[in-house]
Amino acid sequence: MLTIVWIDFVIAVLLNLLVFGGPVSIGAIFSMGATAQYVAFSIPIALRVLFVRKRFRNGPWNLGKFSRICGAVGIGWVVLIVPILSFPSVKGSDLRLAFMNWTCLVYGGAMLLALAWYAGDARRWFKGPRVYDCHATI
Numbered sequence: 001m002l003t004i005v006w007i008d009f010v011i012a013v014l015l016n017l018l019v020f021g022g023p024v025s026i027g028a029i030f031s032m033g034a035t036a037q038y039v040a041f042s043i044p045i046a047l048r049v050l051f052v053r054k055r056f057r058n059g060p061w062n063l064g065k066f067s068r069i070c071g072a073v074g075i076g077w078v079v080l081i082v083p084i085l086s087f088p089s090v091k092g093s094d095l096r097l098a099f100m101n102w103t104c105l106v107y108g109g110a111m112l113l114a115l116a117w118y119a120g121d122a123r124r125w126f127k128g129p130r131v132y133d134c135h136a137t138i
Contacts, residue, residue, distance in 0.1 A: 011110075015029070015106075023089075024089065024090075024098065024099055024100075024101075025102075027089045027101065028101050028102045028103050028106065031085040031086065031101060031103045032103045032106055032107045034085050035082055035085050035086070035103055035107055036107060038078045038081060038082055038085075039078070039082065041078075042074060042075055042078040045071045045074050045075060046071075046075050048067075048071060049068055049071035049072055049075060050075075053068075085103060086101055086103045086104045087101060088100050088101045089101060
């Protein structure tokens with residue numbers, strides 16, 4: 001477990017060194033962070049809207065009949081904004097390799113490595129988070 005923490009630390013430090021690359025790399029870091037945030041927030045929404053549907057047990061606060069509609073709008077927004085966040089910050093004839101937004105490569109590469117690691121090894125031993133019945137005390 002400690003090894004994974006150190007690997008995560010090294011990767012974070014290496015990604016933060018991109019700040020010294022100039023405004024293009026800073027923009028890529030910000031768009032990568034926004035992309036990762038949108039994807040992370042949309043996964044549970046997509047699971048609820050697309051797969052669980054009516055079997056979902058609502059908590060004490062919910063949107064009622066509007067929850068699936070709001071979830072679908074949220075998923076649509078993510079599908080729209082993630083490619084936009086990957087556009088280069090420079091447009092027109094000045095578009096060169098140095099001005100490209102490398103979010104697709106960096107974020108996509110990291111996610112591809114993570115998925116390959118999960119498929120190759122972690123799916124055998126990773127059981128996921130513990131699920132507690134939060135309604136038992138109500």
